Amino acid sequence: MDLLRTCIGCGQADTDPRHVIALPGDVEVTWHLDCHKIAGCPSCTDQLVDAGGLTGAELRAYLQTKGI
Ligand SMILES: [Zn+2]
């Protein structure tokens, strides 16, 4: 079972693909890849460049085929 995490970009808690960022003091913040792309993250933009607008379970399946 995947851990539910809250995306700080849109505030939704689900198991969609995330970019997890570790902050000082043992704090982790998570972004949906698509929310983080909108926020200008180069890593998330890279991962979504060929994803064709997939979201949620479809995006997760797509990323798994790429080994991410
Ligand atoms: Zn989000």
Ligand SMILES: [Zn+2]
């Ligand atoms: Zn990111």
